[in-house]
Amino acid sequence: MNLIRDIWRSIVRRDPLSTDKGKSELVFLNVWLHIHPAKVKKENMKFRHSFYLGFITFFLFLILLTTGIALMCYYRPYPPQAYQDMKDLQFAVFMGPFLRNMHRWAAHGMVVCVFLHMCRVFYTGSYKKPRQFNWVVGVVLLLLTLGLSFTGYLLPWDQLAFWAITVGSNIGSYAPIVGGQLRELLLGGHSVGEAALLRFYVLHVAVLPSALILLTIVHFWRVRKDGGLSRPVWKLKPKKTENLVTIGVPPAVAPLQTTTASKDKTYGLMEVVTGKPIFETITPEEEEDTVFSYPYAFVREAVVLMGTVTTVMVMSLFLNAPLEQLANPAKTPNPAKAPWYFLGLQELVSHSALLGGVVAPALMVLALLLIPYLDRNPSRHPADRKWILWLFTLFVVANVALIVVGTFFRGPGWALVPPWVHVTGGAE
Amino acid sequence: MERRLQQAFFTLSILALALILAAEWQANTPSWKNYQRTFLQLEAQDEPNAAAKAAVLATPLDIHQVMLTGLQRVDRCTTCHLGVDDPTLKNAPEPYRYHANLGPHIPSKFGCTICHGGQGLATDKQNAHGNVAFWPNPLLSPDYVRASCGRCHKEGDVPGVPELTEGRHLFETQGCRGCHKLNGVGGSIGPDLSEEGASTRSPDWLERHFLAPNAVSAGSAMPNFHFTKDQARALTYYMLSLTNEDMGSYYASVRLIPSPEYGRELFVEKNCIACHNVGGVGAKTGPDLLGVTKRHSPEWLDEQLVNPQLVYPGSSMPEYDLETNARKALLAFMTTATPDDAQSILSGRKTALKPEDVAIEAGKQDFARFGCVGCHGTELQGGVPNPNAQGGEVPSLLHVADDYTKDEVIAIIRDGKAPPLDNPAGPTPPLYMPSWKHVLSDEDIQRVADYLWSKQQKKESW
Numbered sequence: 001m002n003l004i005r006d007i008w009r010s011i012v013r014r015d016p017l018s019t020d021k022g023k024s025e026l027v028f029l030n031v032w033l034h035i036h037p038a039k040v041k042k043e044n045m046k047f048r049h050s051f052y053l054g055f056i057t058f059f060l061f062l063i064l065l066t067t068g069i070a071l072m073c074y075y076r077p078y079p080p081q082a083y084q085d086m087k088d089l090q091f092a093v094f095m096g097p098f099l100r101n102m103h104r105w106a107a108h109g110m111v112v113c114v115f116l117h118m119c120r121v122f123y124t125g126s127y128k129k130p131r132q133f134n135w136v137v138g139v140v141l142l143l144l145t146l147g148l149s150f151t152g153y154l155l156p157w158d159q160l161a162f163w164a165i166t167v168g169s170n171i172g173s174y175a176p177i178v179g180g181q182l183r184e185l186l187l188g189g190h191s192v193g194e195a196a197l198l199r200f201y202v203l204h205v206a207v208l209p210s211a212l213i214l215l216t217i218v219h220f221w222r223v224r225k226d227g228g229l230s231r232p233v234w235k236l237k238p239k240k241t242e243n244l245v246t247i248g249v250p251p252a253v254a255p256l257q258t259t260t261a262s263k264d265k266t267y268g269l270m271e272v273v274t275g276k277p278i279f280e281t282i283t284p285e286e287e288e289d290t291v292f293s294y295p296y297a298f299v300r301e302a303v304v305l306m307g308t309v310t311t312v313m314v315m316s317l318f319l320n321a322p323l324e325q326l327a328n329p330a331k332t333p334n335p336a337k338a339p340w341y342f343l344g345l346q347e348l349v350s351h352s353a354l355l356g357g358v359v360a361p362a363l364m365v366l367a368l369l370l371i372p373y374l375d376r377n378p379s380r381h382p383a384d385r386k387w388i389l390w391l392f393t394l395f396v397v398a399n400v401a402l403i404v405v406g407t408f409f410r411g412p413g414w415a416l417v418p419p420w421v422h423v424t425g426g427a428e
Numbered sequence: 429m430e431r432r433l434q435q436a437f438f439t440l441s442i443l444a445l446a447l448i449l450a451a452e453w454q455a456n457t458p459s460w461k462n463y464q465r466t467f468l469q470l471e472a473q474d475e476p477n478a479a480a481k482a483a484v485l486a487t488p489l490d491i492h493q494v495m496l497t498g499l500q501r502v503d504r505c506t507t508c509h510l511g512v513d514d515p516t517l518k519n520a521p522e523p524y525r526y527h528a529n530l531g532p533h534i535p536s537k538f539g540c541t542i543c544h545g546g547q548g549l550a551t552d553k554q555n556a557h558g559n560v561a562f563w564p565n566p567l568l569s570p571d572y573v574r575a576s577c578g579r580c581h582k583e584g585d586v587p588g589v590p591e592l593t594e595g596r597h598l599f600e601t602q603g604c605r606g607c608h609k610l611n612g613v614g615g616s617i618g619p620d621l622s623e624e625g626a627s628t629r630s631p632d633w634l635e636r637h638f639l640a641p642n643a644v645s646a647g648s649a650m651p652n653f654h655f656t657k658d659q660a661r662a663l664t665y666y667m668l669s670l671t672n673e674d675m676g677s678y679y680a681s682v683r684l685i686p687s688p689e690y691g692r693e694l695f696v697e698k699n700c701i702a703c704h705n706v707g708g709v710g711a712k713t714g715p716d717l718l719g720v721t722k723r724h725s726p727e728w729l730d731e732q733l734v735n736p737q738l739v740y741p742g743s744s745m746p747e748y749d750l751e752t753n754a755r756k757a758l759l760a761f762m763t764t765a766t767p768d769d770a771q772s773i774l775s776g777r778k779t780a781l782k783p784e785d786v787a788i789e790a791g792k793q794d795f796a797r798f799g800c801v802g803c804h805g806t807e808l809q810g811g812v813p814n815p816n817a818q819g820g821e822v823p824s825l826l827h828v829a830d831d832y833t834k835d836e837v838i839a840i841i842r843d844g845k846a847p848p849l850d851n852p853a854g855p856t857p858p859l860y861m862p863s864w865k866h867v868l869s870d871e872d873i874q875r876v877a878d879y880l881w882s883k884q885q886k887k888e889s890w
Contacts (some may be wrong), residue, residue: 022609080500084502084549087547087549087550088549090549091549091550091551091552091555092504092549092551094455095451095452095454095455097455098454098455099449158562159562174721239729275762278500279770295430297432299430299433299434299437300433302437303436303437303440306437306440306443306444307440309440310440310443310444310447311442313444313447313448313451314447316451317447317450317451317454323562324562325562325563325564334804
């Protein structure tokens with residue numbers, strides 16, 4: 001029995017969880033959990049602060065990773081076998097439809113949640129100092145998510161996939177000078193074909209997921225290093241500067257031992273160093289307000305995880321992922337639509353190729369990347385940032401409205417048709 | 429709060445487990461298993477003792493499939509249609525009944541969907557029979573299944589399917605190619621028909637379309653050819669057979685077709701007698717064909733039919749666009765052809781042979797084959813309605829020599845022409861003269877012009 005106990009003790013070295021030391025060691029000594037702080041502020045765990053959107057996005061990504069790897073076992077990335085493999089998943093693979101549905105709905109959910117997460121971070125002003133760079137990482141993660149969804153869209157090799165990618169990649173080609181070449185590089189030719197399918201597959205299963213995983217690690221790491229989750233807006237103190245404190249001593253003053261150390265507490269210091277910490281710290285009063293991550297934060301995350309998984313499962317049981325006819329380059333559906341999250345752009349392109357294909361997306365991405373640096377206002381109080389909140393709301397509403405119009409109100413020939421009017425014929 | 433969260437976690441975990449079990453149950457109870465169980469019970473009835481009955485009932489339930497690499501298909505129909513190749517089940521209820529009269533078309537080699545349509549990969553009734561969105565080829569109704577024979581039997585007579593022969597004949601003689609492309613040859617006024625059989629249009633739609641084009645697709649430029657019901661059905665059969673699928677060599681090398689009878693038809697159709705004679709009966713421009721199969725090897729003769737210039741540089745024999753089996757059929761006829769055959773072919777002709785007939789006949793062939801007759805009529809009479817064109821219809825070509833020189837006509841054929849408008853402010857007429865320079869060689873165009881001039885009627889002089 002000693003042997004078994006020795007082995008167990010070599011794996012799990014922490015004290016029993018009944019002790020506070022054990023609770024903090026559960027986090028410290030575990031490679032998977034050490035991304036959490038040992039203690040978290042009670043207020044930060046409130047659902048109405050973050051809506052756990054970042055967690056939901058991450059959990060959806062985990063679902064995508066597992067179902068995606070399973071789907072890879074049944075998929076050959078060349079036409080027309082790719083389409084036949086979709087049919088096999090539908091008709092012959094055990095639980096194949098469920099697997100594919102989960103991947104599909106989790107993917108759409110991830111695009112939605114990553115966008116909502118961005119909105120939450122914006123509305124709570126959490127991109128402000130010291131979190132500017134993590135916002136930039138987040139914007140890149142949003143773009144990677146869109147890239148993953150876009151590349152995955154082609155893989156079923158049906159009419160829907162083929163023409164959405166044709167339209168989508170055409171939008172990209174409106175960029176001056178390099179647009180056409182970028183498109184050719186992406187497609188491996190001048191039109192969507194075998195080469196494009198292979199390239200999209202490689203991007204979808206290797207390049208983009210690796211990039212996304214790497215940047216997610218950076219993103220999480222920076223959340224910790226920037227001082228954990230931002231404080232809920234309703235908990236903000238009137239004067240922000242009080243939160244940033246000096247530890248150690250200025251170099252010119254007396255030796256270390258004679259300095260009374262700051263009352264403020266920081267985590268993660270190996271040595272006592274001088275200078276201002278770059279991250280948010282907490283005061284002793286706030287320390288009173290913290291609880292151990294285990295079990296308080298973990299149980300909440302676990303509930304969100306199971307909630308996400310069950311929601312995707314329920315959808316996958318009752319809603320089937322679409323699969324249209326085999327891709328046929330000679331038969332253009334009318335209207336041919338890009339994936340839904342690019343329909344806002346397609347709607348703009350229908351008015352002006354330059355505006356919708358180049359100016360609008362470039363400005364949007366640039367503005368998103370630069371927001372934390374352009375917004376010099378240090379306050380996170382909604383009352384202090386009225387106009388920028390309105391501006392961002394306008395951006396969100398315009399995006400959603402354009403997507404809704406493009407998705408539901410555009411019929412054959414991109415004519416304005418309300419969704420309740422059924423148009424027959426089309427490309428006859 | 430903490431307690432409630434833990435409860436929520438456990439509830440959700442149990443819910444997730446239940447959902448996985450539900451998904452597994454969904455995956456484990458496909459409808460085909462019910463069909464197989466019923467089939468096994470049917471089979472077990474005939475077993476003599478309980479042990480044998482139990483053995484039959486214990487047969488594992490599996491998806492059955494026929495892999496048809498040559499047809500690029502996988503047919504899973506036999507998952508439910510379990511008795512198709514078992515003659516003892518010829519009176520069994522569907523879906524287990526034996527498929528009689530298959531001849532050489534055994535299911536293990538041909539599958540089911542190549543003839544019947546439907547979705548071979550599917551394993552539930554609705555999807556498999558193809559009556560679902562996004563599957564273009566639902567099951568063909570029994571009235572039209574025989575049209576599928578034409579997917580492999582692309583030439584000549586198909587025994588038991590006279591409709592196909594008739595449909596092809598109508599297509600080539602009524603000038604459909606004037607507006608429609610088929611396998612790369614033809615006009616572009618109407619849609620390309622090379623994959624018409626794979627389109628979503630139902631046989632019923634096609635048939636009504638042939639009877640009255642405007643009734644089913646409003647504003648269609650297609651003239652009403654006043655086909656009879658049988659002709660419309662024949663054309664529908666032909667359309668359904670056009671899928672442009674790659675059939676694989678096993679299915680394309682049809683041994684049935686090249687018969688001397690079909691060769692004789694081709695000999696008449698291509699008007700070989702206009703140049704050649706058999707034992708002295710016929711024209712003398714080309715060589716005597718009596719015993720030609722003894723003088724030359726089959727390969728040599730085949731090449732002569734494909735590319736006469738290669739075998740005999742300077743030969744005046746035109747290149748005929750004949751498919752492999754058509755050439756085989758012609759050669760088969762050549763081995764048996766006698767002067768009597770030639771005589772009967774000659775007496776079937778309307779006009780006597782003249783030396784210039786060679787070019788004129790070739791021109792006439794082109795005029796029909798490339799679809800000029802579709803608008804200008806089989807007798808050059810014109811008359812197909814063309815709203816807002818001058819005269820309101822496609823012009824007759826019987827008096828073309830009065831208005832144009834031969835070179836002008838050649839130029840019009842080469843480059844095409846938009847019809848002069850009746851009312852300049854009105855809509856563009858649906859029909860126009862396409863440019864043929866990419867389809868016809870200069871020599872072909874010259875022949876067509878020769879043919880037109882041979883048909884000119886002298887205007888009444890006053």
